[in-house]
Amino acid sequence: MSSEMPAENPLPTDVPDMEEKINSNDNQVKKGEPGSDKAESIGVMSKRQMKKLMKQKQWEEQRDLRRQRRKEKRQKRKLERQYQLESNNEGSDRKRIRRDVVPSTLRLIIDCSFDNLMVLKDVKKLHKQIQRCYAENRKALHPVQFYLTSHGGQLKNNMNENDKGWVNWKDIHISSEHYNELIKKEDLVYLTSDSPDVLNELDETKAYVIGGLVDHNHHKGITYKKALEHGIGHAQLPLGNFVKMNSRKVLAVNHVFEIILSYLEKRNWKEAFFSVLPPRKGASPLGEANDSSKHELHEKEAGEDNSSDSD
Numbered sequence: 001m002s003s004e005m006p007a008e009n010p011l012p013t014d015v016p017d018m019e020e021k022i023n024s025n026d027n028q029v030k031k032g033e034p035g036s037d038k039a040e041s042i043g044v045m046s047k048r049q050m051k052k053l054m055k056q057k058q059w060e061e062q063r064d065l066r067r068q069r070r071k072e073k074r075q076k077r078k079l080e081r082q083y084q085l086e087s088n089n090e091g092s093d094r095k096r097i098r099r100d101v102v103p104s105t106l107r108l109i110i111d112c113s114f115d116n117l118m119v120l121k122d123v124k125k126l127h128k129q130i131q132r133c134y135a136e137n138r139k140a141l142h143p144v145q146f147y148l149t150s151h152g153g154q155l156k157n158n159m160n161e162n163d164k165g166w167v168n169w170k171d172i173h174i175s176s177e178h179y180n181e182l183i184k185k186e187d188l189v190y191l192t193s194d195s196p197d198v199l200n201e202l203d204e205t206k207a208y209v210i211g212g213l214v215d216h217n218h219h220k221g222i223t224y225k226k227a228l229e230h231g232i233g234h235a236q237l238p239l240g241n242f243v244k245m246n247s248r249k250v251l252a253v254n255h256v257f258e259i260i261l262s263y264l265e266k267r268n269w270k271e272a273f274f275s276v277l278p279p280r281k282g283a284s285p286l287g288e289a290n291d292s293s294k295h296e297l298h299e300k301e302a303g304e305d306n307s308s309d310s311d
């Protein structure tokens with residue numbers, strides 16, 4: 001019996017009483033009434049009929065409840081189908097994104113050989129900038145071959161203390177060796193704002209070096225001098241061709257790194273600069289009015305390399 005059916009024995013077992021009730025109905029054929037062959041059988045039938053009627057009544061009473069249950073089931077199935085569809089789509093999106101990632105052959109090095117020129121506070125800032133570079137490279141459509149060279153000293157200690165997970169970082173070459181020992185001289189190009197050469201196109205067979213330094217502009221020209229010393233190529237980003245800045249064009253490590261990643265994706269310097277540089281860097285597109293009250297950037301601030309902290 002279904003749970004929606006009436007409870008066991010809902011009817012009195014006392015047949016005569018029942019018959020009495022039935023007999024009290026004028027429309028019913030009375031038991032034993034002369035001329036009624038069916039009287040007996042009607043009495044038995046009536047009992048069954050009574051049961052049937054009660055069941056039917058109960059069935060009808062529960063109609064709304066059943067309707068409600070069916071509706072709930074339908075809604076549940078609909079939600080399940082929707083959820084299934086969404087999770088299938090998400091899966092294919094993720095697959096699509098992964099398939100679209102094409103690593104660049106370009107090597108991008110953060111030269112950490114300036115460790116002894118920094119106070120701990122600035123080392124911590126550099127550490128944050130490096131974390132940012134790592135995260136951006138992992139997300140990039142065309143990630144670069146990322147190198148940290150001359151890794152050691154205060155920076156390594158700080159990473160060990162505050163970010164032990166760095167030892168498990170993927171797709172990055174971390175070495176205590178100098179970039180000179182790892183990469184052919186002719187492949188190296190030091191990125192430095194003091195270079196007279198302007199980088200117009202990225203050569204993905206090259207290894208570009210960024211000075212791992214937070215110096216508040218205290219060591220002006222240090223990376224340019226290093227490039228000359230080592231007899232390697234050097235270039236500044238083509239900021240001057242696309243961006244009007246109210247100050248020197250010295251950017252933080254992570255900004256330079258992100259501009260390179262962005263350029264590899266967009267192949268457009270202007271878009272790359274403006275997608276990365278925060279407005280307070282005083283940058284505006286060349287040819288557009290530069291509201292200096294909004295974009296004032298003092299030379300000292302341009303040399304501040306903690307911008308990734310506040311961005």
Ligand SMILES: C[S@@+](CC[C@H](N)C(=O)[O-])C[C@H]1O[C@@H](n2cnc3c(N)ncnc32)[C@H](O)[C@@H]1O
Pocket residue numbers: 190191192193209210211212213214215217218219220221222223224235236237239249250251252253256303304305
């Ligand atoms: C905060 S800067 C360090 C400034 C430092 N005084 C120097 O002489 O390089 C960090 C690094 O970002 C890179 N960089 C910053 N601005 C740049 C620009 N406009 N063009 C090319 N590289 C730049 C350089 O590699 C630089 O060493």
